[in-house]
Amino acid sequence: MAQTEAQQLQEQLGTGKVIKLVEPLQTPNGVVTELTLRRVRVKDFKRAAEQYPDNVVLQEALCLAMASGLQSEDFDELSWEDYALVRQFCLGTH
Secondary structure: OOOOHHHHHHHHHOOEEEEEEEEEEEEOOEEEEEEEEEOOOHHHHHHHHHHOOOOHHHHHHHHHHHHHOOOHHHHOOOOHHHHHHHHHHHHOOO
């Protein structure tokens, strides 16, 4: 799938990135082969902390799901390798 001009600009600015999934994801809306990511924002973390006040793993997963545009249930089905790619970009980790 070709990138839109907006996606290309986001990548150039470092605010967005399209990644091709190692393992395509089956969702109720069809098969997902790539994700358009954005950086996690403070408001994402605040929402996740309200929803899961005592569980940092679920807080992170919810933040990354929001930044990937996936529903939490679909995000939970990502392969670990794809999760690591999403995490690396969205949180700036290596």
